[in-house]
Amino acid sequence: MVHEVQAIVAPGRGEPVRLETIGVPDPGPGEALVAVRACGVCHTDLHYREGGINDEFPFLLGHEAAGVVEAVGPGVTEVAPGDFVILNWRAVCGRCRACARGRPWYCFDSRNATGRMTLADGTPLTPALGIGAFAAKTLVAAGQCTKVDSRAPAAVAGLLGCGVMAGLGAVLNTAGASRGDSVAVIGCGGVGNAAVAGAVLAGAAPVIAVDVDPRKLEWARRLGATDVIDARDADVVEAIKDLTGGFGADVVVEAVGRPETYRQAFYARDLAGTVVLVGVPTPEMRLELPLLDVFGRGGALKSSWYGDCLPSRDFPMLIDLYLRGRLDLDAFVSETIELSAVEEAFGRMTRGEVLRSVVLL
Known part of the structure; x- marks a missing residue:
């Protein structure tokens, strides 16, 4: 039929x-x-x-x-x-x-x-x-x-099928952020703000949101960002360092997918920190970094596909957190x-x- x-x-x-x-x-x-x-x-x-x-x-x-x-x-x-x-x-x-x-x-x-x-x-x-x-x-x-639990409204449950899961997972799964880590998120659309929510869920502090749109920064505050940086009038790298004792963030999530914002993420992390690329670049984009800086700063440079999620594991757990008022x-x-x-x-x-x-x- x-x-x-x-x-x-x-x-x-x-x-x-x-x-x-x-x-x-x-x-x-x-x-x-x-x-x-x-x-x-x-x-x-x-x-x-x-x-x-x-x-x-x-x-x-x-x-x-x-x-x-x-x-x-x-x-x-x-x-x-x-x-x-x-x-x-x-x-x-x-x-x-x-x-x-x-x-x-x-x-x-x-x-x-x-x-x-x-x-x-x-x-x-x-x-x-x-x-x-x-x-x-x-x-x-x-x-x-x-x-998943049918008490969850379909309008919110479905968001875990892509964008929200990508952002949450970039922090929770790919970066493995935990209590006390400092997390910065560059780009606060749907995926980036989900990364903010994931950092809050992990117990990170501070949670720093970066964007050029004041509306998106306000959304990030509502989702738990402790600090926001308007990239139109701030040196993003120095601003993140100022908010993390001069060191840089333990985890920086790049949710834009552009070379210039990736470079900001790279230099805004602490030594041995982690950069997670979850923003999707276009085919023609190229990234250039001094190889000595890649070596000397240590840590990890990761890409996050779908928030490295396992749906059978992550979706029911996140819906449960939603129903309990924690997400x-x-x-x-x-x-x-x-x-x-x-x-x-x-x-x-x-x-x-x-x-x-x-x-x-």
């Missing part, structure tokens, strides 16, 4: 997205059909629309989502119809070299559904990050569904919108007017 539903499709490079009727097949072996309840509007969706990921148009956009499993295919044991789930793009294979070494958060062969969702004329769609959740229903690999996921939801308003939401996101717009279905 093919389910006809409304969905947001990117038809071609740089073209405005369109609301289309698509066909979603019943799940095959190892797959799940999910009724989407909410999906965040993420920068990655815009990258897909602009052709910044690949050229496999048309794309079915949306990936930061939560919903309810409607049906499962043969052999599925992870989830069952009726389960409230967060969708993820790291459905670990259990067999690749990372999984075999006990590091499934680095899985190099993540699972996706093999069944194809299509336009009404039969044209196959490429689902964003193997999910495609700007749709009333979507087809995913069962391992892309992580069951303010509600603060990330700037607005809720209808499916037809995604294109306008891209504009507000690009202008830095929102942390997250969330589509409710």
Whole structure:
């Protein structure tokens, strides 16, 4: 059976997205059909629309989502119809070299559904990050569904599917920040402010937020930043050092993805400190640093993919913290919108007017 539903499709490079009727097949072996309840509007969706990921148009956009499993295919044991789930793009294979070494958060062969969702004329769609959740229903690999407590609103639960998890995980998982560490976050959009929240959760102090937008710095304060630096009129490196006894921060998270902000992060950390790159650069960007400085400053230079998360481990734990009032996921939801308003939401996101717009279905 093919389910006809409304969905947001990117038809071609740089073209405005369109609301289309698509066909979603019943799940095959190892797959799940999910009724989407909410999906965040993420920068990655815009990258897909602009052709910044690949050229496999048309794309079915949306990936930061939560919903309810409607049906499962043969052999599925992870989830069952009726389960409230967060969708993820790291459905670990259990067999690749990372999984075999006990590091499934680095899985190099993540699972996706093999069944194809299509336009009404039969044209196959490429689902964003193997999910495609700007749709009333979507087809995913069962391992892309992580069951969580259904008391959590879908609008906040879905945010763990990408941006918020990326920021939280950059601090908690990749950097391994702990009580008493000083943490600085450069770039305070959705991912950066999630890193601020992660630093607070870890017990770090001080927690320093850096941006050029006063609105984003105010969001960071609300999420627990002890200090903020407006990079428009401050030397970021010296300002971070001033707030950390002249030494620099133990952990600096670079959530912009640009060479100039990465250099700030590199020189703003303490000796033997850690830099975590979670901002996504574009292909043409190049970084130049004196090799002697890389050697002489020691420490670690890391990249964080999806916050180095393991969804089966991290999503239920973070939802539990939310339900106990220890993690303010509600603060990330700037607005809720209808499916037809995604294109306008891209504009507000690009202008830095929102942390997250969330589509409710």
